[in-house]
Amino acid sequence: MPQPPVARLRALRSVELLTPTFGEAADFYAEAWGLAVVESERDAVWLRGTGEEHHALQLTRSHRVGLGRISFAVATPAEVDEAARRLLARGITPVAGPGRLDQVGGGYGLRFTDPEGRLIELTAETWAVRPRGRDEAVPVGVTHAVLNTADIDASVAFYCDVLGLRVSDWSEHQMAFLRCNADHHCIAFNQAEWASLNHVAYEMSSVDHFMRGLGRLRHHGITPQWGPGRHGPGDNTFSYFTDPTGLVCEYTSEVAQVVEDRWIAKVWRRTPELSDLWGTAGAPSQEIRCHMAGTPDPGPLAAPALAEEASA
Ligand SMILES: [Fe+2]
Numbered sequence: 001m002p003q004p005p006v007a008r009l010r011a012l013r014s015v016e017l018l019t020p021t022f023g024e025a026a027d028f029y030a031e032a033w034g035l036a037v038v039e040s041e042r043d044a045v046w047l048r049g050t051g052e053e054h055h056a057l058q059l060t061r062s063h064r065v066g067l068g069r070i071s072f073a074v075a076t077p078a079e080v081d082e083a084a085r086r087l088l089a090r091g092i093t094p095v096a097g098p099g100r101l102d103q104v105g106g107g108y109g110l111r112f113t114d115p116e117g118r119l120i121e122l123t124a125e126t127w128a129v130r131p132r133g134r135d136e137a138v139p140v141g142v143t144h145a146v147l148n149t150a151d152i153d154a155s156v157a158f159y160c161d162v163l164g165l166r167v168s169d170w171s172e173h174q175m176a177f178l179r180c181n182a183d184h185h186c187i188a189f190n191q192a193e194w195a196s197l198n199h200v201a202y203e204m205s206s207v208d209h210f211m212r213g214l215g216r217l218r219h220h221g222i223t224p225q226w227g228p229g230r231h232g233p234g235d236n237t238f239s240y241f242t243d244p245t246g247l248v249c250e251y252t253s254e255v256a257q258v259v260e261d262r263w264i265a266k267v268w269r270r271t272p273e274l275s276d277l278w279g280t281a282g283a284p285s286q287e288i289r290c291h292m293a294g295t296p297d298p299g300p301l302a303a304p305a306l307a308e309e310a311s312a
Pocket of ligand 1: 144238250
């Protein structure tokens with residue numbers, strides 16, 4: 001009998017990025033990108049958007065570039081405990097929890113790794129913050145992460161079977177868009193040569209906020225490397241940038257809203273007209289494609305490479 005997913009994920013809460021250029025990255029996200037620092041330590045900083053999450057982004061000083069962890073919301077500590085039982089039944093041992101997590105933003109949660117070494121966190125009861133006004137053209141929070149995978153079928157199977165995500169659409173056999181709530185996607189996988197972070201997207205409240213946000217970045221001397229435009233799959237607006245770490249970040253808005261029992265997944269052809277509905281963005285540059293491919297990321301818990309150990 002098929003086992004049920006380990007939990008019902010309510011939302012993507014936050015993403016942690018590992019960065020060797022910690023100071024520059026923190027300045028970029030706080031001063032240009034429009035996030036606000038909620039807490040900072042010598043080797044980490046936590047930044048929020050205008051939404052209800054304590055933080056959308058954690059930057060952690062590291063000797064290597066990569067994805068630290070992806071954090072999803074579950075409803076209650078009891079669901080976290082049940083998720084731990086179900087993970088164990090599948091032969092997956094949490095690397096932390098279930099229990100109170102000793103971290104900024106708190107939460108009752110657990111962490112485990114996916115088959116490519118990404119660190120996944122499920123939490124309930126994180127610290128409440130007061131939502132801020134949405135007038136300013138700054139991000140509400142993080143809304144999706146696109147992950148490069150060496151095996152898109154295995155990755156989609158794991159995130160659907162284990163985490164209960166649903167496939168909203170495919171872009172040929174190259175990308176799969178997965179949802180956990182009404183938003184068309186919170187995670188997308190991109191078939192690539194290796195596992196790495198492709199990009200992290202931040203939600204702008206409307207297409208007007210999105211465009212004004214581009215204007216604010218322009219005043220900081222930052223122009224999009226791809227965009228503005230509107231994607232076919234997900235129907236969301238997009239503008240892609242590279243942060244000081246070399247990781248790609250996106251402003252997006254107006255992602256398609258899925259009515260759960262009415263949605264029928266499609267396979268989109270990969271044509272310029274469908275990936276750029278407005279025809280404003282053109283083809284992505286070689287440079288942004290290179291940043292989206294990134295470098296092989298074995299995950300935050302992988303043993304350091306021998307060269308790194310020797311230099312440590
Ligand atoms: Fe995106």
